[in-house]
Amino acid sequence: MAVLALLPLGYVVGFTATTPLADLQRLLLRARTAELLVNTTQLTVVGVVLCAVLGVGAAWVVERRTVVGRRVWHVLLVAPLAVPAFVSSYAWISVAPTLNGLDGALLVVVSSYFPLVYLPVVAMMRRLDPALEDTARALGLSEWAVFRRVVLPQVRPAVLGGSLLVALHMLSEFGALQLLQFPTFTTAIYDQYRSSFAGPAATALASVLVLACLLLLVAEQGARGSARYARVGQGTARAATPVRTRARLPLTAVLAVVVGITLVVPLGILVRWLALDASTGADLGRLGPAVVATLGLGLAAAVLTLVLALPVGWLAVRHRGAVATVVERSTWFASALPGIVVALALITLTIRHARPLYQTVWMLLAAYAILFLPRAVTTVRAALAQAPPGLGEAARGLGAGTVGTFLRVEVPLMAPGLGAGAALVFIAASTELTSTLLLAPTGTRTLATQFWSHSTSLEYSAAAPYAALLVAVSAPATWLLTRASTRRPRRGSGLAPAVVDDGAPSATLVG
Template identity: 55%
Template sequence: MTLARRRALAAAPLRVAVAVTAALLALLPVGYIAVSTVLLGPRGVVDLVWRPRVGELLVNTTVLLVATASACVVLGTATAWVTERTDLPGAPVWGALFAAPLAVPAFVNSYAWVSVLPGVDGFVGALVVTTMSYFPLVHLPVAAVLRGMDRDHEDVARALGLSPRAAAVRVVLPALRPAIAGGALLVGLHLLAEYGALALLRYPTVTVAIYDLFESTFAGPAAAMLAGVLVVLCLVLLTADMALVGRARQARVGAGAARRRARTPLGGARLPALLAVGLLVVAALGVPLASLARWLLEGRSTTVDAAALAVATVTSIGLGLLAAAVTTALTFPVAWLAVRRPGLLSRVLERTAHLGNALPGIVVALALVIVAIRLVPGLYQTTPLLITAYAILFMPLALVNLRAALVRVPPELEEVAHGLGSPPVAVLARVTAPLLARGAGAAAALVFLAVSTELTATLLLAPTGTSTLATAFWGQATALSYGAAAPYAAMMILISVPAAFLLTRQVHAGVRA
């Protein structure tokens, strides 16, 4: 083994240790559910889970999940198709507007609808709000696939006698299946994690019930078992996604020929299409923005002074920056092992780190509450515990970006630096870090923006007296002080706008790559 190789491996034990630590943190919520189940025993689990109320919550959650995912698939696919494949006037502008609702947290969207139309609640209100909030999660990946798809296959299908509609059904839709399934999975996971929007709309789901139980019984066995039901639902969604995507090959050798394609003319359907997309943008973006503007200008309950808003903003930004730094640093060894040392261990660690993407914030917070109270009481309601929850929840956001960036960093440059006598720390600082800066910055930015609007885990774990934009908004909104809640909602949207812009740019960059 060469000296450079030995120096390159010298840093591996520390990185493995940090990666294992990150994986163990991600496993903590699932471990908490498993231990609670074992301690209760089969009879205790049956008594707590096999109850009419749990069945009602499960039906409510499942019905809303299926309805919202279906509506988002239809709207997301349709908007992607009309902006990428037709001659809709102003298609790029409409595409940006369809991504913009991601800058409006779902609980802010529900606040807007409820404050404008107080009768919008229950299942119908929940379906409208969640669909308007989440359909961009389907639109963006489907639009990216359509934008980068080689249309030679459609030309061949047309040459063989298929009509445009038949070619789209038999050629294009199968290619879109992974993007549609992935978008629907994200919608389902977001909905399972959603508390604020559904609580404001008075639609009881498993997540809403868990929080209510936490407030009444302080994380008793019933809350733990409901959390277990939620984890099972997450696993069902992940299994369904794998089954829908299948193992069909979607890639091709070579990038194909770059040719400018004529868009499908809408003809007489152009005006109805413009009207439809306009109404969708008004419902998804216009209602929350108009509602906020109204309450900011006219709300009699607008009593929040600039100092209170500034404190909440600074706290949110501070927690976001700290969580972004910790999460990115904790996730880097996992990404490094996955790229530089592929094998069974690295695959296990990488898959485990992704668990945070499948766990609602209420489950993560509940697990950390119990662990802190029983093992380290002094840790409960402290900033380190809150940052730990953020790291578990948003580790996948950092991992995806860091892994993609590391793939583009030539390992030979690191080996040359090692061969020239540089220690591992110097190689990381002088070679790897500068080349990784763009990807690490994107990872940290996404984590920061996710943390700045996080509600559930913050409500349960934030230190006493700590007020973030999300929790301050929630306190005012649940008290029906819509005018007082408006400034906090507006500030959350302002700092969330870059997240939607960054996500859109990443999708476009991925297509060009």
């Protein structure tokens, strides 16, 4: 898996290494590169902070406060994942053509990606032991102090993992930023490849994204620390009871504003375009094949990526060490690269070393697996990290082998994470654009590629049916994510997490 995930990185590094230093300096040390660096850094830093604040805050309100319609709000806060960022940007600029620049980019990307933080935080909050919070309140801590000193340290892995995913998405985002005319390294790489066909300038820009990804991985690894988060007490922690608050209606109003901006406005604009122009029926004959291709590729990518993520997540949690860290971290590098770079790396390799695979569906699925493996690894790792290792030890002590323990103990405990990972990969693969444009077999058209061909020509009404079907195709997977994140551990499973020292001995689990 590490070798497969590092293929695009090897392509970029090898291409850059063969470029003379003087040429690299000429390509990178210029005003345009400085502008791209500033834009990309601003978008990533500010966007990650806003997504983290919005995701953690929304999770805290929904899980720990008595707001009106808690279950409904949870579904609505996850639903923006079903609206791709480039569809959201299409909706906004179709009614506000002057929306562009950093403000417009932040509006779209934060609206689309904050659920990547909200989901894991909600899932982890539901497994926290509320006795710790009750004890903190009994000792006189305020609600803010309870959140800051008790809850936030325990959900730190979820916040960091979700924020890392958001950062990598922002580094590689193309469609939304291209429509909003906000230049970043990704849009510049696309323009360079389109004009000079894999020229050295584009590859040099891609090397900057690789360096940015490396810095993000090192920062996330250091912030995560070495603490373990599986509960070591006996039995199962009770479910937390939401705290009554006088700010019930204001908090509900805040959630309504968030949902209105991130979901209601884009979908409302989309419905408006569908209703305005009945002439879109001329394209209806292409909708069926596009839907079939999108569903087939999305499901195949989800299964393949999940199978590849299982051993990586298991190794990272159950066998910590330098090798496990290298293997897990290597799966993240390609996610910082635009899909077009991954696609061109695979095209180059297949033409030179595996020509029969060129322009086949297997290359497209390989690109999806490389791009979206971190989504699956993150969810698998989070689910397995909360499964006490003592259960596996007990199974092996009762005579179960390594494979039997993995299949009968570890996999059932990871089931919610597996479902969430599959849903995340399906949504990403169904809406992927740039690598699909390059790698899809001749004649294969997905909803995303058909939508893009119309939206770039400003044919808003013609693009609307494809955008609406993209949302409809992603909706079931989004619903699955809401189910997985709200699933509580079964009685006696001992899965509610609490931070314990890395060297703390595991207590006997009674179930």
